[in-house]
Amino acid sequence: NTASITSTTPDPTPTNNTSTATVTVEPRADVVTTVDVPTNATAGSTITATVTFVNQGTSTAGDVTGTVLISGPGGTLTTAVYTIGTLAPGATSTQTISFVVPGSGPVSATSTVTTTTPESNTANNSGTDTMTVNASADLTVVKTASTPNGTGAGATMSFAIVVSNAGPSAAANVTVTDVVPAGLNVLSASGNGLTVSVSGNSITGTTASLASGATATLTIVVSLSNATSATLGYTNTASITSTTPDPTPTNNT
Numbered sequence: 001n002t003a004s005i006t007s008t009t010p011d012p013t014p015t016n017n018t019s020t021a022t023v024t025v026e027p028r029a030d031v032v033t034t035v036d037v038p039t040n041a042t043a044g045s046t047i048t049a050t051v052t053f054v055n056q057g058t059s060t061a062g063d064v065t066g067t068v069l070i071s072g073p074g075g076t077l078t079t080a081v082y083t084i085g086t087l088a089p090g091a092t093s094t095q096t097i098s099f100v101v102p103g104s105g106p107v108s109a110t111s112t113v114t115t116t117t118p119e120s121n122t123a124n125n126s127g128t129d130t131m132t133v134n135a136s137a138d139l140t141v142v143k144t145a146s147t148p149n150g151t152g153a154g155a156t157m158s159f160a161i162v163v164s165n166a167g168p169s170a171a172a173n174v175t176v177t178d179v180v181p182a183g184l185n186v187l188s189a190s191g192n193g194l195t196v197s198v199s200g201n202s203i204t205g206t207t208a209s210l211a212s213g214a215t216a217t218l219t220i221v222v223s224l225s226n227a228t229s230a231t232l233g234y235t236n237t238a239s240i241t242s243t244t245p246d247p248t249p250t251n252n253t
Contacts, residue, residue, distance in 0.1 A: 028059050029055055029119050030120045030124070031087065031113045032113070032125070033066060035109045035110065035111040036051075036129055037129050040131060040132040040134055041134065043102060043136040043168045044169075049099070050094065050095075051097065053095075054090075061086065061115040063115060064086065065115075066093070066114075067080065067081050067112045070108070073102065073104055074102060077102065077107070102133065106130050106133065135169035136245050139165055141238050141240045141252060148224060154223050155224045156222065158219060160218075161178060163217070169244060170211050170212055174206065175205070176218050177238065182201075184201070189221070191205045193214070194217070205218040
């Protein structure tokens with residue numbers, strides 16, 4: 001930028017009648033990132049997070065690199081690095097990343113962005129979002145019967161009822177119910193991982209929580225009530241319930 005001066009009066013040193021000043025304009029970018037996940041999602045489902053990178057500065061941002069980290073109570077669920085390159089002023093780069101929702105929450109998503117171009121604001125170079133998890137536990141029950149140890153009245157046999165939780169969440173307030181049919185007398189009932197109660201021929205096993213991947217067993221010992229009991233067929237059904245939603249309730253009996 002040059003300024004000059006003139007006069008109608010002769011100047012003995014006209015060489016100093018101009019002056020120049022140079023101003024160097026340093027580029028300034030402002031890269032910003034945000035990450036968005038749903039407010040809530042069901043355990044075991046697959047969802048997609050959206051990661052956005054924007055240059056809000058007045059200069060082009062060079063060598064822009066973004067990252068995203070999604071984690072749950074058990075640690076990292078997924079992570080990614082995005083080599084974006086250059087972002088012109090006002091330009092946006094949008095990325096997506098999918099992951100399976102864990103058995104429990106919360107789920108935290110964090111994105112970061114960097115550039116080799118000087119920035120006017122670095123406080124907005126990271127973004128976070130949080131998602132709650134709706135529990136889901138796939139409970140199954142399998143019942144097997146032993147062969148009676150005799151054919152007369154008083155001969156005994158047993159039922160083993162195995163409850164399994166395929167997850168992905170822990171199952172809360174689990175109740176196993178079995179009603180022994182007429183013709184069989186309940187001698188005993190015991191539980192492994194279950195608290196057992198007996199009321200006549202109705203047996204109930206309960207637990208406050210059954211972890212994902214865990215099993216519990218209810219064992220019932222009965223006797224034949226008469227000599228013909230061993231030759232009869234019996235239908236004996238066990239069922240299981242929980243206050244945690246079950247994605248496959250058809251295998252609960």
